Amino acid sequence: EIVLTQSPGTLSLSPGERATLSCRASQSVSSTYFAWYQQKPGQAPRLLIYGASSRATGIPDRFSGSGSGTDFTLTISRLEPEDIAVYYCHQGGTFGQGTKVEIK
Amino acid sequence: QVQLVQSGAEVKKPGASMKVSCKASGYTFTSYAIHWVRQAPGQRLEWMGWINAGNGNTKYSQKFQGRVTITRDTSASTAYMELSSLRSEDTAMYYCGRGSGDFYYYAMDLWGQGTTVTVSS
Numbered sequence: 001e002i003v004l005t006q007s008p009g010t011l012s013l014s015p016g017e018r019a020t021l022s023c024r025a026s027q028s029v030s031s032t033y034f035a036w037y038q039q040k041p042g043q044a045p046r047l048l049i050y051g052a053s054s055r056a057t058g059i060p061d062r063f064s065g066s067g068s069g070t071d072f073t074l075t076i077s078r079l080e081p082e083d084i085a086v087y088y089c090h091q092g093g094t095f096g097q098g099t100k101v102e103i104k
Numbered sequence: 105q106v107q108l109v110q111s112g113a114e115v116k117k118p119g120a121s122m123k124v125s126c127k128a129s130g131y132t133f134t135s136y137a138i139h140w141v142r143q144a145p146g147q148r149l150e151w152m153g154w155i156n157a158g159n160g161n162t163k164y165s166q167k168f169q170g171r172v173t174i175t176r177d178t179s180a181s182t183a184y185m186e187l188s189s190l191r192s193e194d195t196a197m198y199y200c201g202r203g204s205g206d207f208y209y210y211a212m213d214l215w216g217q218g219t220t221v222t223v224s225s
Binding site: 001030032033035037039044045046047050051056057088090091092093094095096097098 | 141148149150151163165166199201207208209210211212213214215216217218
């Protein structure tokens with residue numbers, strides 16, 4: 001079974017700063033099936049990125065995904081206050097443990 | 105409007121079963137799949153299983169195999185998730201999500217609002 005490990009656990013940044021979230025897979029995975037979700041407090045998750053690098057419908061272009069094999073990255077180019085959330089990576093039947101993004 | 109609407113909150117006794125529904129609207133139900141994902145309080149998302157809404161094929165997480173059954177009613181554009189032999193650790197928010205009917209590995213692009221299930225004696 002594939003394990004997805006996200007880092008850091010929590011990211012505290014100021015508005016306008018760049019956020020870099022990492023997800024490492026325990027074995028090589030297909031980029032086709034790799035996704036990132038955003039979950040705001042009290043809400044259902046929302047798909048941000050699919051196929052490792054494609055933005056889902058309606059997602060602002062400050063969100064971008066990259067990576068392949070075992071290492072994947074979600075980047076928020078300029079952090080906005082509404083980006084406060086937990087971000088999960090996902091592949092197949094496995095989710096990472098999440099990275100919480102806070103505004104400093 | 106494209107959406108998934110789930111049934112309301114439930115409170116169950118240990119040992120009982122629960123059945124949550126997920127009604128799809130605004131798209132062709134049978135052209136996609138439905139996943140079920142749960143989230144215990146303060147915990148990560150946990151994938152439970154998937155049903156191809158077109159042909160009814162299912163895939164379950166090994167963790168829930170034997171305890172979970174996912175079905176669908178195409179005439180009602182609704183998917184169901186039944187979990188049996190409930191225990192306190194099953195207390196969680198349960199979500200349905202729309203995925204690809206081709207393979208359960210694809211991402212979920214539409215989510216229901218969630219159903220809170222509490223298991224308590």
